[in-house]
Amino acid sequence: MPAFCRSDAPPGEKEIYTALQQSRDTEDWIVLHSLGISNHVRQVEGEADFVVIVPGAGIVVIEVKSHRSIDRRTDGTWKLGTDAPTVRGPFQQASEAMYSLRDYLQKRKVDLRSIPMLSAVWFVSVRARTMLPRSPEWHDWQVLDSEDVKSASNAILRTLSAGTKHLDGKTKYFTYGGVGPDAEAAGRVASMLRPKFELATVAGDRRRARESQLTSFIEEQFLALDAASENRAVLFSGPAGSGKTFLAMESARREVSMGNSGRLLCFNRFLSRHLARDLVGLGGLTVGTFHQEMVRLAGLDKAPENPSPNFWGTELPERAIEALIEGGNSHASDFLVIDEIQDIATDPYLDVLDLMVEGGLKEGRLLFFGDFERQAIFQNETGRERLRARVPTLSSYKLTQNCRNLPRIGYQVNLLGHLQPGYQRFRRLDDGVDPVFRQYQPGQDQSALLVAAIRSLKDEGYELNEIVVLSPQRDGSTAATTSDPWLRQILRPVNGLPARPGQVQYSTIHAFKGLEATAAVVTDLDGASAAENFDSLLYIGLTRATDRLIALIEATALRIAIGGTA
Secondary structure (H helix, E strand, O other), rough: OOOOOOOOHHHHHHHHHHHHHHOOOHOOOOOEEEEOOOOOOOOEEEEEEEEEEEEEEEEEEEEEEEEOEEOOOOOOEEEEOOOOOEEEOOHHHHHHHHHHHHHHHHHHOOOOOOOOOEEEEEEEOHHHHHHHOOOOOOHHHHOOHHHHHHHHHHHHHHHHHHHHHHHOOOOOOOOOOOOOOOOOHHHHHHHHHHHHHHOOOOOOHHHHHHHHHHHHHHHHHHHHHHHHOOOOEEEEEOOOOHHHHHHHHHHHHHHHHHOOEEEEEEEOOOHHHHHHHOOOOOOEEEEEHHHHHHHHHOOOOOOOOOOOHHHHHHHHHHHHHHHHHHHHHHHOOOEEEEEEEEHHHOOOHEHHHHHHHHHHHHOOOOEEOOOOOOOOOOOOOOHHHHHHOOOEEEEEEEEOOEOOOOHHHHHHHHHHOOOOOOOOOOOOOOOOOOOOEEEEEEOOHHHHHHHHHHHHHHHHOHHHEEEEEEEOOOOOOOOOHHHOOHHHHEEEEEEOOOOOOOOOOEEOOOOOOOOOEEEEEEEEHHHHOOOHOOOOHHHHHOOOEEEEEEEEHHHHHHHHHOOOOO
16 A cells, blocks of 8 residues: 555665565555654654555564665764765664554554564665674664565565564563464554545545646646747647647637637537537637538538438538538638547538638638547548648647546557557556456456446446446447346436436447546447457547546457457
8 A cells, every 4th residue: 555656756665665566475464655654753754664564473664775875984873875974874763663653553542462563674775684784773683685675575574573583582471372463453553554545535525636637737738829829720739638628618718808709619519518518608609510510501400310421521511611602701700719620621621611710721710629649530541631731821739748547547548559659748646546457258248347347436436427338339339238227227328418416328439539537438349349440449438538447348359459369
């Protein structure tokens, strides 16, 4: 505890952490790393590098030193590496931390009469057991060194065994009846030293912290808008989670605040409802999907039932162009903000955009936001080049930092989506929880796995309406076809509106593109899905989750995703 080692921890602590974590002999141990001590016996506050609780053997508080040189001077001071000399040596630090924690536990009525509670110093980079001279200030068994890292569990057991013998010789009947703590007492001690609130934040606080984080990270992205404010036409490109949609909304707000009127359009209809909801009441701004705007311009009440691809790709653009030409400047806006431009940058659609804004694509005020990594899944791979050809004044600004996903989600997307170079910088701090991938066999009903996934998220403190279930399939997805009574009670299709309490929304990956959820369960990742655009499906689906990700994936598809063969 915690379940991950801080990236800024000293190298020696990282080495010990890894050694204990990977050892097969420590499965029933409890190891507390970097334990703060608010009521220290000597200082205002202190810290124990490691507190190791071994059932049936005892407790040892370990001070770790990473320095490559140790010098005990004639004046009694310690010189560790390049640090300034200090009177207070490492054995004194370890002892004071141990007595501080012992006092804390005794005040809370923990019976330590048969529990060895010891202190030790681990010199990770030097052979201190042979280098340090004997001294009345410490016992030989309190010294661990670089050789002990190779078998960290054995070294700790050696210290506990020798320390227990020492206590048994000093305290009558100390080991009579056996040595503790037992498993129950070990858990109780750990929960007192590191209460649960340090391991998992209250759900409400976690939500508020996440919202605050995302807002502050997006504020940093505003520098991109400031840097490009002098250019008439700008393409902001970046991978999923880099803040493009937030920036699109902010750019529209800025344009309206300057007295301009214009359009904010996107590709995804659910995303357009999200944008309209967040920008409601902003006069002078039209918000919707690009296709909805073409339907409106063409004078249609709505799109026909089951339209052919030719309607969207040819007939509707032609009718919209006719209306724009007939209307002249009355239909042209002062500015045009387009999110998801990678899915709109085709020649027929660009012809429509050319007439939507004053000055056209050559001279108009244009702010485009797009992801050309894996999100152009609608057969538009040359969109960026087409934009540059049609918009000669187009300047580019690349967004590189992920401010949506927790790092471990991003790293899995790098691996499974085969991103090059992929995510390298994350604005959010790692919380030590890995995404979960559950494998299933071909033809297996995933309902039980989906139930377990949702319940595990619920047990972790996530509300049902914070969870979304995504699938490459629509009518045949697990969420749409399940016969599980509990799932049928809580599952509702995404409609572009916030989920109600007690409901879990589900959607296709395509339809949820551009949106995000606190927790996502991606289902139906099977061999058939892996046949085409699988990298894109994984990239889009997995990056929807801001905090928790669970994927149900067929074993064959997982092998394909990580670069193997079927």
